[in-house]
Amino acid sequence: MPHSDKDTEMLDPITVSDVKDIAKKRLDPAVWDYYTTGADEEQSVNRNELIFKKLLFRPQVLRDVTSIDTSTTILGKHYDIPIAIAPSAYQKLAGGNGETDVARAAYALGTNITLSSNATTSLEDVATALPERDEHYPKPWFQLYFLHSRNLTADLISRAESSGYEALVLTVDTVVLGNRIHERKKPLQLPKGMAMSNSKSRSAGGVSKAALLLEAKTAADFKRIYDEHRDTMVDMGLTWDEVIPWLRSQTKMKIILKGIMTEEDAKRAVEAGVDAIIVSNHGGRQLDGVPSTLEALPEIADAVRGKIPVIFDGGINRGSDVFKALALGADLCLIGRTALWGLAWDGQKGVEGVLNILEREFSRTMALMGVARIRDISRSMLGRAKKTGFGVAKL
Numbered sequence: 115m116p117h118s119d120k121d122t123e124m125l126d127p128i129t130v131s132d133v134k135d136i137a138k139k140r141l142d143p144a145v146w147d148y149y150t151t152g153a154d155e156e157q158s159v160n161r162n163e164l165i166f167k168k169l170l171f172r173p174q175v176l177r178d179v180t181s182i183d184t185s186t187t188i189l190g191k192h193y194d195i196p197i198a199i200a201p202s203a204y205q206k207l208a209g210g211n212g213e214t215d216v217a218r219a220a221y222a223l224g225t226n227i228t229l230s231s232n233a234t235t236s237l238e239d240v241a242t243a244l245p246e247r248d249e250h251y252p253k254p255w256f257q258l259y260f261l262h263s264r265n266l267t268a269d270l271i272s273r274a275e276s277s278g279y280e281a282l283v284l285t286v287d288t289v290v291l292g293n294r295i296h297e298r299k300k301p302l303q304l305p306k307g308m309a310m311s312n313s314k315s316r317s318a319g320g321v322s323k324a325a326l327l328l329e330a331k332t333a334a335d336f337k338r339i340y341d342e343h344r345d346t347m348v349d350m351g352l353t354w355d356e357v358i359p360w361l362r363s364q365t366k367m368k369i370i371l372k373g374i375m376t377e378e379d380a381k382r383a384v385e386a387g388v389d390a391i392i393v394s395n396h397g398g399r400q401l402d403g404v405p406s407t408l409e410a411l412p413e414i415a416d417a418v419r420g421k422i423p424v425i426f427d428g429g430i431n432r433g434s435d436v437f438k439a440l441a442l443g444a445d446l447c448l449i450g451r452t453a454l455w456g457l458a459w460d461g462q463k464g465v466e467g468v469l470n471i472l473e474r475e476f477s478r479t480m481a482l483m484g485v486a487r488i489r490d491i492s493r494s495m496l497g498r499a500k501k502t503g504f505g506v507a508k509l
């Protein structure tokens with residue numbers, strides 16, 4: 115929704131929570147519901163955020179923090195901040211130029227995006243909208259829903275590679291959509307003129323029609339809908355043995371798995387030879403009742419330490435949340451909804467605003483914690499209230 119400069123001046127958000135309040139006022143209620151809600155009772159959505167507050171800081175003082183360096187290196191690329199942008203579908207619903215604004219904002223802050231398969235801007239248009247920058251910085255990543263049709267999947271992969279995307283992020287937690295009660299009561303409709311732009315045409319497919327399965331009332335319905343749209347349904351039959359070799363045969367891009375929640379799967383990912391994993395429960399939108407991603411993170415980080423980067427998403431609203439995730443073993447944090455609030459606030463500038471807020475808060479947390487470089491952040495800097503009596507239990 116368009117808004118005047120005066121509006122923006124008056125609002126002047128200080129925290130991401132302020133930005134979220136603005137977004138709530140600006141967004142169509144159906145879009146707000148689609149963005150904020152999760153699956154079933156939303157236990158995992160809520161847990162993702164609440165868990166951050168359970169961790170306490172154990173600061174160290176009298177360390178030289180005159181010069182704080184928030185930069186890091188992931189998969190050989192330099193990030194000015196350890197924060198990048200998670201894939202989220204249909205970003206034009208938030209306003210502005212959708213995915214293009216988000217990608218440009220990420221570039222302006224020295225980081226990158228992962229573009230959703232279900233984007234409302236084509237992967238080619240996003241790539242061409244980005245300015246040239248030093249080759250040490252990352253290029254965008256492309257998120258893949260692996261469709262039943264190998265031809266459609268291969269076509270998406272090859273388009274992403276030839277457009278300059280440097281990693282393929284395979285989402286592995288969405289063989290079917292989670293039970294999204296809000297979406298079932300009020301199915302999300304893309305307004306006229308807005309489309310799933312990675313699909314060359316409706317008939318050519320290219321993006322999943324999996325949301326249709328939410329309409330199935332019986333097992334027979336499910337089968338009928340699945341069979342009718344088989345080509346563009348996510349392939350439910352994928353296995354470790356098959357999927358990574360097939361992807362490697364299709365592309366030289368790095369391969370990252372998104373949706374790892376246990377140490378067992380993290381170890382399998384290393385054995386399968388992927389380049390990185392993303393600890394994610396899809397923002398609580400898939401299997402309700404899984405732990406928060408912060409709870410899942412330590413066992414995963416311990417299982418793969420030193421072998422592949424561990425990327426994290428879920429519930430990040432503050433720079434101090436980023437610090438906590440890094441302390442528990444993440445190498446890079448992704449923000450999902452938080453970027454959408456920025457987009458609804460003020461397009462590219464709004465997303466830059468959110469990233470600036472998080473960067474300032476993260477940098478301030480580093481100074482107050484007595485660390486000047488990311489590599490000095492460690493688990494021993496966190497604690498939790500003891501279950502019995504007073505005191506802080508070290509992690």
Ligand SMILES: Cc1cc2nc3c(=O)[nH]c(=O)nc-3n(C[C@H](O)[C@H](O)[C@H](O)COP(=O)(O)O)c2cc1C
Nearest residue numbers: 149200201202203230285396397428429449450451
């Ligand atoms: C509105 C919305 C759409 C999403 N679309 C996708 C998607 O297309 N592909 C995907 O892998 N994850 C998708 N996700 C999940 C995010 O990538 C990410 O895992 C999650 O939002 C992180 O949690 P946060 O929103 O609390 O930061 C979506 C999340 C939201 C909120």
Ligand SMILES: CCCCCCC(=O)C(=O)O
Nearest residue numbers: 203232259322324348399
């Ligand atoms: C293959 C399923 C389409 C999912 C649409 C976007 C998404 O991931 C979401 O969480 O919503």
